[in-house]
Amino acid sequence: GSASVNFKDSYLKENAPTNALNPSVAQSVSVSVQQNLLRGFGIAVNERNIVVARNNLAMSDLEFRSTVARTVASVLNAYWSLSNAYSDVTAKQDAFDTSQRFLDDNQKRVDLGDLAPFDLITSKSQLAQSKLALVNSQTALAQDEIQLKNLISRTGTADPLLEGVSIVPTGTISIPDTEESFDIKALVATAFENRTDLKSTEASLKNAEI
Numbered sequence: 001g002s003a004s005v006n007f008k009d010s011y012l013k014e015n016a017p018t019n020a021l022n023p024s025v026a027q028s029v030s031v032s033v034q035q036n037l038l039r040g041f042g043i044a045v046n047e048r049n050i051v052v053a054r055n056n057l058a059m060s061d062l063e064f065r066s067t068v069a070r071t072v073a074s075v076l077n078a079y080w081s082l083s084n085a086y087s088d089v090t091a092k093q094d095a096f097d098t099s100q101r102f103l104d105d106n107q108k109r110v111d112l113g114d115l116a117p118f119d120l121i122t123s124k125s126q127l128a129q130s131k132l133a134l135v136n137s138q139t140a141l142a143q144d145e146i147q148l149k150n151l152i153s154r155t156g157t158a159d160p161l162l163e164g165v166s167i168v169p170t171g172t173i174s175i176p177d178t179e180e181s182f183d184i185k186a187l188v189a190t191a192f193e194n195r196t197d198l199k200s201t202e203a204s205l206k207n208a209e210i
Helices: 044-112 117-152 184-193 196-209
Strands: 002-012 024-034
Touching (some): 044 117, 044 196
Antiparallel strands (some): 002 024
């Protein structure tokens, strides 16, 4: 708290004959005391820090949940991408084998004189295109596998347990015969209820209001 005392003294003399009080003296004294009796009074002030700490803890939990959800989604996307890459490699390998058999058959026909050698150009061109498609598919498969290894291990391909291991998906994407109907409004409500970023923003606003 604080206290103060002010004293003021003034003297006035005028040459006016009509002034009855001449000279005149005016004195004043003022005393002021200030004490913050209610500062920090009650539980609201101290409770503020507790509420903010609780909100920060909730925000940390929401951030953790959000990180886990993003990681799980990334792993699932990488897994299904790898599964599709395996299917694509299988299809490209079948196409290459078919082109190879077609070229071999045409070569035999050329040897027997049943086909002109010029006709082998088309078969060789198809084989070359199939080979290029197969190599591109195998490259995409290798890249998807590395991406999945990086997600499931902190060191990725540097992990000795994963370095020489091939990841072979056991599941494939299947399209159901009948499309299941969903309640769009319920799905949207569930999505908003589980969005951690919205809850984190709400907690930040509560902290700002305190």
